[in-house]
Amino acid sequence: MKATAFMEPGKVEIHEVAKPEIQLSGDAIIKIVRACVCGSDLWFFRGINKMPSGSRVGHEAIGIVEEVGSEVTNVKPGDFVIVPFTHGCGHCAACLAGFDGDCMDVPENVNNGYQAEYLRYVNANWGLVPVPGKPSDYSDDMLNNLLTLADVMATGYHAAATAEVKEGDTVVVMGDGAVGLCGVIASKLRGAKRIIAMSRHEDRQKLAKEFGATDIVAERGDDAVKKVLEMTNGGADAVLECVGNELAVETAVKVGRPGAVIGRVGIPQTPTMNTNDLFWRNTGLRGGIAAVTTHDNAILLDAVLNGKINPGKVFTETFDLDHIEDAYEAMDQRTAIKSLLKVSEG
Amino acid sequence: MKATAFMEPGKVEIHEVAKPEIQLSGDAIIKIVRACVCGSDLWFFRGINKMPSGSRVGHEAIGIVEEVGSEVTNVKPGDFVIVPFTHGCGHCAACLAGFDGDCMDVPENVNNGYQAEYLRYVNANWGLVPVPGKPSDYSDDMLNNLLTLADVMATGYHAAATAEVKEGDTVVVMGDGAVGLCGVIASKLRGAKRIIAMSRHEDRQKLAKEFGATDIVAERGDDAVKKVLEMTNGGADAVLECVGNELAVETAVKVGRPGAVIGRVGIPQTPTMNTNDLFWRNTGLRGGIAAVTTHDNAILLDAVLNGKINPGKVFTETFDLDHIEDAYEAMDQRTAIKSLLKVSEG
Numbered sequence: 269m270k271a272t273a274f275m276e277p278g279k280v281e282i283h284e285v286a287k288p289e290i291q292l293s294g295d296a297i298i299k300i301v302r303a304c305v306c307g308s309d310l311w312f313f314r315g316i317n318k319m320p321s322g323s324r325v326g327h328e329a330i331g332i333v334e335e336v337g338s339e340v341t342n343v344k345p346g347d348f349v350i351v352p353f354t355h356g357c358g359h360c361a362a363c364l365a366g367f368d369g370d371c372m373d374v375p376e377n378v379n380n381g382y383q384a385e386y387l388r389y390v391n392a393n394w395g396l397v398p399v400p401g402k403p404s405d406y407s408d409d410m411l412n413n414l415l416t417l418a419d420v421m422a423t424g425y426h427a428a429a430t431a432e433v434k435e436g437d438t439v440v441v442m443g444d445g446a447v448g449l450c451g452v453i454a455s456k457l458r459g460a461k462r463i464i465a466m467s468r469h470e471d472r473q474k475l476a477k478e479f480g481a482t483d484i485v486a487e488r489g490d491d492a493v494k495k496v497l498e499m500t501n502g503g504a505d506a507v508l509e510c511v512g513n514e515l516a517v518e519t520a521v522k523v524g525r526p527g528a529v530i531g532r533v534g535i536p537q538t539p540t541m542n543t544n545d546l547f548w549r550n551t552g553l554r555g556g557i558a559a560v561t562t563h564d565n566a567i568l569l570d571a572v573l574n575g576k577i578n579p580g581k582v583f584t585e586t587f588d589l590d591h592i593e594d595a596y597e598a599m600d601q602r603t604a605i606k607s608l609l610k611v612s613e614g
Numbered sequence: 615m616k617a618t619a620f621m622e623p624g625k626v627e628i629h630e631v632a633k634p635e636i637q638l639s640g641d642a643i644i645k646i647v648r649a650c651v652c653g654s655d656l657w658f659f660r661g662i663n664k665m666p667s668g669s670r671v672g673h674e675a676i677g678i679v680e681e682v683g684s685e686v687t688n689v690k691p692g693d694f695v696i697v698p699f700t701h702g703c704g705h706c707a708a709c710l711a712g713f714d715g716d717c718m719d720v721p722e723n724v725n726n727g728y729q730a731e732y733l734r735y736v737n738a739n740w741g742l743v744p745v746p747g748k749p750s751d752y753s754d755d756m757l758n759n760l761l762t763l764a765d766v767m768a769t770g771y772h773a774a775a776t777a778e779v780k781e782g783d784t785v786v787v788m789g790d791g792a793v794g795l796c797g798v799i800a801s802k803l804r805g806a807k808r809i810i811a812m813s814r815h816e817d818r819q820k821l822a823k824e825f826g827a828t829d830i831v832a833e834r835g836d837d838a839v840k841k842v843l844e845m846t847n848g849g850a851d852a853v854l855e856c857v858g859n860e861l862a863v864e865t866a867v868k869v870g871r872p873g874a875v876i877g878r879v880g881i882p883q884t885p886t887m888n889t890n891d892l893f894w895r896n897t898g899l900r901g902g903i904a905a906v907t908t909h910d911n912a913i914l915l916d917a918v919l920n921g922k923i924n925p926g927k928v929f930t931e932t933f934d935l936d937h938i939e940d941a942y943e944a945m946d947q948r949t950a951i952k953s954l955l956k957v958s959e960g
Contacts, residue, residue, distance in 0.1 A: 361848030362872035367896045370872035372848060430896070502707030502718060526708035526716035529900070536890050544885045547878060547902045550713045550776070553889065554875070556896035 271384035277315030288388035293339040296392030298331040326383025327353035328418040350397040352560035358394030369557030403614035412580025424450025426558035427508035431531025435459035443510030444472035446582040456480030583608035617730035623661030634734035639685040642738035644677040672729025673699035674764040696743040698906035704740030715903030749960035758926025770796025772904035773854035777877025781805035789856030790818035792928040797854040802826030929954035
């Protein structure tokens with residue numbers, strides 16, 4: 269089968285490799301229908317994170333269950349599923365508390381590799397999210413929406429959930445990548461009244477507004493802080509941090525009112541921060557790896573199937589596996605907000 | 615009038631000084647009935663924090679309104695009031711959001727000095743908390759309870775509120791000082807099912823149990839972490855951090871389950887921390903200066919007056935102003951959990 273391998277910064281290739289097989293009783297083998305490239309994939313593509321040459325990559329997909337291990341009863345061959353990047357067991361303290369992204373019972377260091385024709389998924393019994401019907405029952409746009417539930421929309425929602433966005437709130441969303449844009453959708457879904465998207469790119473500003481942003485702030489750093497504090501009379505109720513670098517985190521802390529909560533999903537690029545600044549303003553810092561299965565089952569799958577949200581619009585370019593290098597380059601060059609990979613019909 | 619002055623580390627004195635006067639239209643002059651010594655007063659008493667010699671000190675009291683500025687309408691001369699250490703205006707973004715400890719409209723750098731016969735209180739209109747009746751209507755024990763609402767009980771409650779303690783939770787309380795003990799009370803008041811108090815001192819363990827602690831852990835550091843994780847099957851739902859030093863904060867992070875929220879009220883003694891550790895476990899970090907007026911009016915005053923909570927038990931020694939040095943020393947030497955000052959009959 270075809271699978272994407274990272275070779276060196278700036279270079280990914282399609283390799284012909286063995287189809288994966290069931291190894292553990294909780295595994296499932298999935299025939300991939302659609303996959304995509306994540307903003308976090310750019311970290312190794314750009315050489316910021318080291319990764320061994322030949323590593324299999326990709327961690328977002330929808331597909332058809334082809335085979336299951338002996339203990340998997342919640343899904344069966346032929347089922348259409350969302351394939352989260354997380355692998356929740358459903359019964360550990362993390363999963364029970366609704367944080368399956370931190371599952372304490374993942375049986376091995378999960379080897380991803382969803383940018384391929386097939387994948388092996390561990391903890392399939394609880395982790396996979398079944399979708400009614402089969403792929404051919406859905407429009408292209410709806411398949412794109414469903415694909416976002418494997419990571420990007422669930423991650424944007426996690427930012428809003430951990431920032432504790434509630435009815436009537438004023439929210440600032442840091443980051444206009446696909447996750448930040450999904451954060452705008454999530455804020456609206458949770459009832460935010462005012463959503464301020466921090467964005468400097470016209471195409472993303474436009475999509476942010478379509479998704480529910482009421483205001484756009486193009487400034488950065490202290491200029492952005494000043495503008496938001498003026499617009500909000502002292503700061504936002506909640507801040508979604510969907511970037512992860514130091515400037516974005518610092519700005520996030522400053523644009524909240526006293527007592528505001530920051531929901532972080534941007535993977536932090538500096539290990540420490542001045543937490544006294546948080547203390548003296550009662551600023552909350554929450555967030556982390558998204559709880560994909562939890563959010564999908566609790567709210568997101570329904571919202572997508574009922575047409576309440578259309579996160580699939582973050583896919584602005586489409587590729588097949590043979591053009592994986594182009595898919596990465598489109599995101600690296602910012603010509604695509606997010607690159608979709610059409611893999612099979614299911 | 616008599617007022618306490620900090621002279622040098624280890625030395626406080628009573629000085630004869632001028633009685634305070636109304637200076638701003640939002641001021642009130644309060645005749646103090648009871649005051650007390652705070653754990654945070656030990657910082658200058660022990661020389662950890664620098665403070666100019668001769669500074670007036672103390673920030674917790676109950677008393678009688680003697681005079682008010684022209685704009686004060688919520689209280690009038692003769693009213694019995696709790697005198698918070700905070701000075702909420704009631705109308706800024708912080709106060710409106712329920713974080714009056716971060717009020718953005720305090721007219722000046724407030725000079726405390728509640729360990730005295732009289733005090734001047736700014737932002738009296740909203741900040742002061744009226745108590746029905748007069749001091750002589752209440753028992754000694756009830757006056758002690760009311761006095762805790764000026765800081766220590768409100769601060770313990772703030773830890774529990776920002777840690778988002780809810781019905782059925784398992785809670786860890788770091789710190790067995792008066793604030794930590796009030797954190798135990800607050801956790802029980804909010805419906806926690808299991809309350810694990812971290813305490814090494816027998817008198818405090820006993821009081822913690824009386825206040826609602828279900829378990830005591832006397833270990834510290836990694837031993838404490840190991841024990842709590844075993845007891846809780848993966849960590850507590852909420853952690854109250856009522857110490858502030860690095861070891862306590864580190865332990866607090868480790869004893870929570872993934873997604874747990876830490877409510878900090880211990881003033882942080884190290885400015886930075888590794889927040890990546892928070893991210894990878896979805897651990898929330900909240901808390902800061904207590905919202906005294908908010909918590910008192912929302913829940914604490916009723917709970918005290920109805921006999922639901924008895925936080926006044928943290929006062930284990932009583933002094934008069936002339937023995938202020940003894941009051942400090944009792945807390946410094948840990949012979950008192952908290953030192954009460956009987957100042958007047960009101």
